[in-house]
Amino acid sequence: MQERILAVLVLLVTSVSLTAQVFPQIGRLESTSSDLAEEELGEFNFVRVQFDTYWSGGFGYGPWSIDFPDADMNFLRGVSRLTNIKVEREPIVLRFDDKKIFDYPFLYMLEVGQNGGIVLSPKETKNLREYLLRGGFLLIDDFWGQRQWDNFYAAFSQVFPDREIIELSPDHEIFHVYYDLDGPQMIPALYRSDEFGEQGIDRASNHAILDDFGRVMVLINWNSDMGDGWEHTYHQAYPTRYANNAYRLGINYLMYSMTH
Template identity: 40%
Template sequence: MKRSRFLSAIAIGGVAIATIGAAMAQRGRWYRNDDISTDRRGVPRWDVDPNFENDAFTFARLRYESYGGYGRGGGGWRTDYPDSDLNFSLRLQQLTSMKVNPDPVVVELTDDKLFDYPFLYMIEPGALVFNEAEVEALRRYCYNGGFLMVDDFWGDDQYENLRRELKRVFPDREASEVPLSHEIFHCVYDMKEKPQVPAIGAAYRMANGEVGSWEQSRDGSDTRTPHYRAITDDEDRIMVFICHNTDLGDGWEREGEDQWYFDEFSVKKAYPMGINIVTYAMTH
């Protein structure tokens, strides 16, 4: 793990957070092309100091092939890809003093290069099933300092599926709700509530100003309350951070499609929480 070398690249006191909206210009929507080497979806490239070339933060998305577990439904590992990964990398570069790789990557748990990436992002885990090699690799990765963020799944059935799979990885540990007082909600942006971000098609605003911020689950369970749970190591470091009944990735991916969605969910919730999570991961 290269986490310790990131500390010099992150100056928390110098993070430009006074008005996140002022620093972010809404970008337009582009058509899907998964090859970011030929189509960056309108996201500009930036130079990385050669002295930090091997130490810059890289957004790494976890690819898993198995799909068909208990909580069926969802789009699998590539949901929101590559827009969310590109957009988040850009905003992390713009809004913090962190050195960021402009090229996000996709990795598997059994990749030889897995340990080059201290932060992993996994999406839509409601029906995944790890094979035994993936179970062993994820356990080794997390106990050796790695951090896994899990995002975008809704309802009790999908959470139960993830819980079962993580129990295979950590037989002696349980995920527990992370209180709002925890530093992960305050280490850069001071979150006043646990943010809930819906897919852009599920967001709504009523005439009385009420904002709908949740998606319906396939099992009919109540999804109005977002949950942020964690599995920690013996030093109380978060190894797995679970964002349930929320979709931070859509707030990154869809920032350019609707001004209200951008202002309400991308600026206020998805990017601040995402930046907090990455900052915590890279400094612990």
Template identity: 30%
Template sequence: MKKLLYILLLAPALLMAQEIAVLKYSGGGDWYGNPTSLPNLAKFCNQNINTKLNPKTATVEVGSPDLFSYPFVHMTGHGNVVFSDNDVTNLRNYLTSGGFLHIDDNYGMDKYIRKEIQKVFPDKELVQIPSNHEIFKGPYAFPQGMPKIHEHDNKAPQAWGIFVEGRLVLLYTLESDLGDGWEDQEVHNDPREVREKALKMGANIVNYAFKN
């Protein structure tokens, strides 16, 4: 029933190219970081995994009813994050009604975002996602789990998640910097193979979000 409600809410958008969005949040963190990431990921997915995503990605606020218009929402930043009571309720309803949130720590977000995730799901814990989870299996194989894109503290890349009734609804990637790898090449001057690895993992995330 919840999934059906979500599909009905999305019905007008499904008649045309689907939109994905960047999540705008309060607290002072740079939610607007990596401006070319999501458009590039949308283009890559359209060219390689047969999606029909609008490359002109949108911005949506955590507490806005417009959140339900986007089946996939991406969140990033380096600093503080604060969810209001309205944000918490709206985001929880979105995620338990079929929505999907990918949070990518752009370095410095971890100590803030974990507290806010706990507010959204006080009865659940972030769990580390094993490398044999389906999100790492296709369309592109990542048998070692989350790839490393940028180095910060010489720590292994991590994937954490919140599951609702067996479905991964929130993916939190840490010590990886996938979003940096999605940016235009001249932003970070990453080698082609590094950017391709980041985009392929991003395509896996989008694929999972749309099919589950």
């Protein structure tokens, strides 16, 4: 995990210097069958985490599967179009207790505060801690309000009882590693506004768990829903600016994870 493929780094450097200029405004992506051509398979696999909650299991269509698979597929299309990173065609679903997670430097999960919160087994807790300390990156998306935060905190304090969760300031490099952003962005669900959000929330924030060297291991996208921005890319009722912000943030997080 600590090793980063040199070819990927070259692609990232090229992407930052060229693509950020070519696509200052993302616009509404068009879905075409050639978006993820066979020859483009390569460096990045989108891995979604399947998990259990207190009020329901992780099998079937629990909170872990919200926006799946459209959000995952559209994000892969966006990465393919807006960077020089070659992507896998299909997203992957894994649990934390699966040793395969160590093959992938980037994991995504969402709705961790729903249904009473996420439940982690001892093996999942151990695997996740080891994965992150060995260089892995976990992006947590789409949970809102204090109650869901408390549910999330109860679970992740078991993973890292010795580490604080800090809030990232807008000048943190994760917001500037590829696209130059003003910091966290509130990305609302379909038919909602970024002026109000959900559960009375009117401000998005990004929090993180850091390793001993200051690297972001866990990025917590609180009071924002990038998954909806990806999922509804082609929905005419979903404002393009929200989708744009979702791709910019997601790509910045990805670039950070692959270069740190």
